[in-house]
Amino acid sequence: MAIPPAAPFPEPNWDAVRSSFPLLVSGAAESPELLYFDSAASSQKPEPVLSALDNFYRHDNANVHRGLYALSARATDAFENARATVASFFGAASPRDVVFTSGTTAAINLVAHSWGRANLKPGDRILLTELEHHSNLVPWQLLAAQTGAQLVFVPVLGPCGTLDESALDDLLTPGVKLFAFTHISNSLGTINPAAAWCARARSLGITTLVDGAQSAGHIPVNLSSLGCDFYAFSGHKMCGPTAIGALIARPGLLDAMPPFLGGGEMIESVSFLQSSWREAPWRFEAGTPPIAQAIGLAAACRYLDSIGLDHIAARDAALTAALKSSLASIPGLRIVGPPHERGSLVSFVMDQAHPHDLVTFAGEKGLCLRGGHHCTQPLMRKLGLPGTVRASLYFYNSFDEINAATRILADAGRYFA
């Protein structure tokens, strides 16, 4: 009998995975027990990321690129190796397509200031969706005011939170210069068909930006198959440190873009009246970069790869399905967002209580939730909601935690009845 080939990535022991998150281990011993359901805001950090940060500061800490001594060379190597790790994690063509930023917001602002001001003229259109986080809306409002470009939006279809694909046919026209949209909605969990949209935009010569804040580290993202021109993400939502993320661009795009922030590190030669710029990506990294954070982010990429993004996505989906059906059993609780496939979060409202009252109640019981507009105020207004409560998960959550969270929310429903 033939022996079946061993799977290249056996499904991990999720209890063992969870035990590599020190905060979750100590939180489980607290009273009340910590139930962390706010990973869409920021994820917890595993040992390999913490030790990468600690190790850098203890053994390799120096400024990068400028020091002509061994310690600085070591720090520079570690920093540039981190760029290569991030490039490979996301399937970027080259590390030179990766600009380190403080996160998704800074990455989108970089595109707006640099690419946007160089490429947009009055009357050009910027196509967004009604699902966008403020960080993929406000930078374009500012850019539109500066350039005379117009903002147009793919409308959302009611509380299911899916976008009106038929409207996209009319909206995605050559007058649009940029189509910027979220990969996964932070507010409702909607997953947008990013690859298909990018292909359609590209066939019309429209530049695309995908806000990957909620997809990075949750589902496999390979930029060569995603086909966007720009991808922006944050490290701290994918097990990495805060204050690090990146803008990843299609090859060649960054080199054609003017600098955004000026300062040290990004220059080739400076005289009193003018300067010339380094090549990309360093042109966009003025000042001392977030060195330790970049190294921590690379450790997060290696950590997630060691589990396997396919396993992480499947675990996210199984936990989210369980949470959704468990919450649906609570009287007065109404789930908002797509009926089927969704990112690893559930957004809901309860007839008896305002989101902030629910979140305060849950917080006192150890359950960390988020309540309010989730930085999507126009969307909430359109859906006629005062905000929602959002429970967001990651692979380190457990089914037991979902049961405990459901009991707390059922109690809250009775408390405010």
Add this chain to the structure above:
Amino acid sequence: MNPLDDLYQQVILDHAKRPRNHGPLAVPPAVHSSGVNPSCGDEIEVWAEFSPDDRLSRIHFAGQGCAISQAAASVMTARCTGLSREDARARIAEFSEILTGTSEPDLFALGEVAAFAGVRRFPQRVKCAMLAWRALEKLLAP
């Protein structure tokens, strides 16, 4: 009392469910202002009428928000009606002190607004409680 029951005292839940002086007043004679809590997007509107001797003769509010913001608005309409501008400002300062102060509130002197001392344990909720009171404050400038 546990911190939750201290925050959501019966008097607060009662005002939140059955708000007093709710709904708009005609402008004029009323004056109108509004407040927004940017962290949650809650909006509240406040209307006030002044009597010939410049006292707050009617105060109404509308809007939607959490139990704390709605109850604080409802209590405010009762607590400040009939006051001069100066006395109303003093009541607003007194309410702020209840929310953030350290000394035990005087239940006898304060009445039902003393119930809001439970907010002290929840500093993120102070803005919710102050929302309507700050909107009223804007109407007190002579």
